[in-house]
Amino acid sequence: MGAPLDLASAVAKSLVLSNLVGHDSHGIIRLMEYSGWVQSGNLIPNAYPKVEWTRESTSLIDGGWGWGQSASYLATETVIDSARKYGTATVVLSKTNHVGRLGEYVDLISKAGMMGIAFCNTGGPIVAPFGGVKRVLGTNPFAWSVPGSADFDYVLDFSTAVVAAGKIIMAGMSGESIQPGSLLDKAGKPSVNASDLADGGSLLAFGGHKGSGLSVLIDVAAGILSENMPAAISDSGFGNGTIFIAVDVSRFVSLDLFKSVASQFENIMHNAGEPNSVLLPGEFEYQTRCDREVNGISISSGIRENIEETAKRYGVSLSGLL
């Protein structure tokens, strides 16, 4: 697509990792979408992100409207370095395309012995605020991690929409109805008919006014500080304004103590229900990764066709790969 090898490798690594941990919606199926953005000029494939400035424990990263994954890796490194020096740090990432899966970056922060928070606003309003009937908010995801037990860190990563737009669109294609409380039609009435989304309806935020409030804070904070602007105001309707925060655990307690208490807490959680009924945040991803590292990643026929079509567009031979 015109990306130099190092940028292409970073994006490939990030997408495959999403498949590996079980989030196929954020995996290699995205290549086709990215290809469209490169062709439309929204994604500049050879743009390198750069640290625009660092002042004490704050930094601004300029993504140059390139690959969001490369920009996010730079933002993650920067926030970890600053938090090591100052105890805590905040990095704002501006002018970037789809950053991928936020959970990947906060996991890197917790692997560095820190608490990590990341959230971004998303281009194009599609979620109605609590009490409203029109699209105002993006799907605005939020991620939060802390060092966990020896096996895995606790990584929370969710969309503030009840369900991902992609899942509703796919349900609409196959004529399935969707769970009540996820969708309004274009008149603002509750709907379980997935095709109402494409017809001008709105997604709902998770958790009533609480989830809607989180989405509002993300749109305002990440939208304005990144100058991407909230989805409902942005002219471009494009890109992810993203904020990364890190806090060095060892300033307050030893990392060993933190992880030891976390393990104790993990046991209590596991005993709070039937076996395997209670998972820690990040545990599904850890279990899926363990399984897929041994057994490989199954690709649906839809994803396979998607990759084949993308490869054909660039004259790439997939023989021996699929």
Add this chain to the structure above:
Amino acid sequence: MGAPLDLASAVAKSLVLSNLVGHDSHGIIRLMEYSGWVQSGNLIPNAYPKVEWTRESTSLIDGGWGWGQSASYLATETVIDSARKYGTATVVLSKTNHVGRLGEYVDLISKAGMMGIAFCNTGGPIVAPFGGVKRVLGTNPFAWSVPGSADFDYVLDFSTAVVAAGKIIMAGMSGESIQPGSLLDKAGKPSVNASDLADGGSLLAFGGHKGSGLSVLIDVAAGILSENMPAAISDSGFGNGTIFIAVDVSRFVSLDLFKSVASQFENIMHNAGEPNSVLLPGEFEYQTRCDREVNGISISSGIRENIEETAKRYGVSLSGLL
């Protein structure tokens, strides 16, 4: 209760402010509960909080097991001062009693032109994690603010439990049933019978696995960094381990620009539904405050009796006050 005038004034101001903005559950009704803690020795009424240490943009506040409100005011001042100097700051508050309404403190942070985040774990497990049937988590509240329009800042403040334990206990007293999805009985079955909570049942977290995940992160992060320990591990089952984070908006964009875009966003939100159907986070509190500053705060007979009983305990005359 043995508090010096300055500490007593700070607590009184904080409690009345909660009544003023419409959160009577966090208002002067708490005096009776605090009095019990003073009598049991959990709350040391003349203990002053102190900044244990500050290293670059991180600080630890030792509440000395005194009043949570005074300790939180010190934590809020400290995090604002540090964020002014370093751009962003994190303050952990340890060894403190009930901090009151987190929204009050993040509102002070946004009034200083900053984004504020605060969350705390709460003593005594009462919430079952998603997928579980036993009490593991506290009601672990989360608050987040940014500078808003000219009228008010956007202040989100919620319990990660579906409903406050206090509301369920009050419903139980009056024999009311509660909304489905809020409660499990002691056998782990869904219940709408409020008395099942007192009988060993569990509250549920809001928003399914997402809200439950937020509660887990709060219990682990705030519980361990403050050394209060997660509710399910703490021996004392007491106090609020609290984390305050501030980010100086003016490092990234001018405060005027931030507030001007926020106002524009507020208008879009207000037009997303019927008049007064869509509120920004903090708008209910702003409206209630405007009303109560003019018309006064109505006190229910239950709160009145509560105050009278507390006053009698300390030989305080309320004549002319109630």
